[in-house]
Amino acid sequence: MANPLFSDRNVDFLLYEVLHLEGLLALPAFSEHSRETCDLFLQSCRKLAREVLFPSYRRLDAEPPELREGAVHVHPLLREVLPRMVELGIVNASRPTSVGGQQLPMTVASFASAYLMAGNLSAYGYLGLTSGAARLLESFGSAALKEQFMDRMYSGEWTGTMALTEPQAGSSLSDVSTRATPRDGGYYAIQGSKIFISGGDHDLTENVVHLTLARIEGAPAGIKGVSLFAIPKKRWQDGALRDNDVRVAGLIHKIGWRGLPSLALNFGEDGECRGWLVGEAHRGIYYMFQMMNEARLMVGWNGIATASAAYFEACEYAAERPQGRPLSAKDPTTPQVPIIEHADVRRMLLRQKAIVEGGTALLATTARYYDLAEHAPDAAQRAEAKMLLELLTPVAKTFPAERGFEANTLAVQVHGGYGYSSEYLPEAWLRDQKLNSLHEGTSGIQSLDLLGRKVIAGGGQAMALLQREIIATIRQARELGVNEDSTGRLEGALAALLSVTTHLALLGMRGQVEEMMRHSYDYLDLFSVVVIGWQWLAQAAAAQKGLREATSSSDFYQGKLCAAQYWLTTELPRVGYLAALCRTGEDSYARMQPSWF
């Protein structure tokens, strides 16, 4: 059995039995679409993922890009693979037809992309980044910039990047120091260095457009003096594309995502680099956060896709590898059993399933809020969906990154000694996964975003909305006959989350910011456990319904109920422990002095 990357049955279940996609498709924005068109798009993408992308994965990992004479040369296989993805319209699948898109719900487009990610994270990466960069121009760029850059990016003719990080500043964007000096002719002279620019140079397309943060001369210090520029690798001059003085300063030797180069770039070494301001001056961070929020959701999908591919690989291995005998049957003359028969192996597989499918459900739910935030009929509904989307983004980014890494580790572990060999795939996915807790805001930064910004947004309105959503799920689960133990556990966990949130918010209001934020990472963990519990209860409810109505095998629904039980009875109890840490503000690492290490 070939690795399916994602389970089609599970995608259908989430779209139609849990999230009721029909409701979204009834919105005017999606009037061109139906279940059939959505399924057709999904079908094309999963086919490409399985038949073209996944088979190229190993070679891209083994033969990373090379830097020769200042230019990056990527694996030639990408020249075959990339156009196939472009053909499907994946770059702007969810964008409006007015910019050449298919105007599919993000909920559907996300799943379509997820198959491609699971098949080949690096190959998809070029287009994922291009999509995000083009979207920035769509939202904030002038008509000229759209015509010059966005159209070519959406069409896949050129690719795009986001160029935020600088060597001396890292995650601290207020310390961006790349300079932009206005020149006659409507452009700026750019000078500065960026690092970790994924897809920052390659030989796949003629041009690369860097959506870059820089500081206009004389701008205020800090975040409020940062502007956004479009800086192409080559610019039009006299009707031809000419070098724009963007130099590759170094190729980073990454441990994963080895098909996609990560670069250090220098802008304007020769004083000849031109950039075009996107939107208004000094609003760069505000604009970039749109891209970053979408990028964070994409990272979440990357994480889940990577964990999902490894999970299926581990399932297959465990079902086929005979080794040992049941604890109660030690007769050495009996045949060995497949390792999936051992409880501890099933523990590792069920934990992977709970993480992968719980995370997938959360990301799909978040994508649905994205669609509602854009297209719900009334403004209040859109505003609510937007608050939920923003609240859930740091969780939807970090849970897949952190727990996905754990799932990938378990996939290696299930493979035993073979898992330690690069002749098997799980170790490669483990390396790929590690990036997701580091880029687009580390997990620590996500936890500051969640607790310091998102949960207190609108004076607690976002949390109230989440509470409403979770309670609705609990009520529905009860109606559909999910056992009281499960519903009661989630109810209790939600109460604990809300109570500790109030406690921490009060600390913040009293100005005790360090105390409030001290256990932000534990808070994010706690929040994730509850939110994934919510997603599992929603799936249990749908499975309960499915089970009653099932005419053929009930295996799928039984598996859902079992995984839901696993999460609700083995993970949710961690809530008490985590809440206590946040509430008491345990102060060991607050007290710890640098010289004591």
Place this chain on the structure above:
Amino acid sequence: MANPLFSDRNVDFLLYEVLHLEGLLALPAFSEHSRETCDLFLQSCRKLAREVLFPSYRRLDAEPPELREGAVHVHPLLREVLPRMVELGIVNASRPTSVGGQQLPMTVASFASAYLMAGNLSAYGYLGLTSGAARLLESFGSAALKEQFMDRMYSGEWTGTMALTEPQAGSSLSDVSTRATPRDGGYYAIQGSKIFISGGDHDLTENVVHLTLARIEGAPAGIKGVSLFAIPKKRWQDGALRDNDVRVAGLIHKIGWRGLPSLALNFGEDGECRGWLVGEAHRGIYYMFQMMNEARLMVGWNGIATASAAYFEACEYAAERPQGRPLSAKDPTTPQVPIIEHADVRRMLLRQKAIVEGGTALLATTARYYDLAEHAPDAAQRAEAKMLLELLTPVAKTFPAERGFEANTLAVQVHGGYGYSSEYLPEAWLRDQKLNSLHEGTSGIQSLDLLGRKVIAGGGQAMALLQREIIATIRQARELGVNEDSTGRLEGALAALLSVTTHLALLGMRGQVEEMMRHSYDYLDLFSVVVIGWQWLAQAAAAQKGLREATSSSDFYQGKLCAAQYWLTTELPRVGYLAALCRTGEDSYARMQPSWF
């Protein structure tokens, strides 16, 4: 500052302030030694580790062994490095002078090896394996085998391996199928295949001796029909070393430990492979377990050494890398602060410290029991120490492997985007570390060993001894003025551990083996949290004493107290949650059917 690999101050603290090495040195077996000779040996090893082994680490990782024409060629640097280690007498440092050893306490020899492991895991690996293999011959081999093989292994002239795993059997040793047929002349003809044989072939020494499990023709099925053989790569014939028909069938491409080859070997492809029986027929597993138990402790040290090197790398990076500002000081014109100033970074560092130094203390304590089991003056004391040693072995193996991997992951995380680059070392240690949960018995197997064998040993006697030891530490901590919160927490956790152990043992006595063992992994986790808590309380007690008597900087002791607080207040509370899982026997993965995944 160069990476110290281990903290010398911490080693001194554990040896002299926590474990009171003087007590061991007073035993007759160690009459040749004093604090001075021990320190001298440690000093030579740490110097070699820092000045020779560590500087060669990166090259060994980047240029792994190659298989050419059936022979393995390792990195030429090893030809310089290995003899330097041999010169120090590391192979048999703890063995008696009668076999050429230095008869140092294992407690000291372990620390000496740990520096070498932290400096270069692969390079040390050749000798660690040789030491274990020679030790088997010392314990169970005939005088002829000792002369022929053991002496040359202890002297470093030849190396040794342990050849257990077979492709079709993996961890299931009762399915070993390599055949041994008695021949005239006192040897056996060997035929079979082994896999994952570390150091199974190389061009560093003239010969390699494989301590191999095989089944004598007509032997009973299962574990009780497995015998132990010494099978050299080359055998003496007519006064010269001749090929012994041990063929390299494949070189495994490992993701870490890349300086040490892991091989698939075929014995007797041409019917010319000879092996010599070690000890009695059919006792192979019993003998091998001696080696395996020592190997498991060595794996524990490998894990801690790998986590320790990464921890110090992360500390240094965090102290030197400026980025961002405190939460309460957002003025962007102020200079950035080193990231160690951020609470969440200190959390990651303190967690690493707690894991590394807690694990080190446990391994050192275990080594002390090893010394007492061999050399304590009266038999009852030796028997007690042996029970404690055996009880703690699966924990001392698994805690460093599993939580060490977490610590290594945190070291990558502290490095941010740079951590994802192979230009920095943390990613390499992360890869190295992953092996430790897989080899010498996976973590799952360790958990079966702990719960299914060790804790019920002697009708619960081992647990009673552990209880006595922990209570003694609690009493001492109280006397030395450790706060009641810490001592009380450990007391409570111990009670919870004992209570759940009794519950599970009763299930076993009733024949409900599957129910008893279902949460063996959670039980191992629970056990580890308590045992490491014990080690932290012991360190806190010694630190409290040190603090009172300190004449210079108290930083070291403050750090110990802070890390102890961290473990006792943030990790120990997990005990309740884990104990509940074990006790209730939560049945999701027991119920889960293969077809439901």
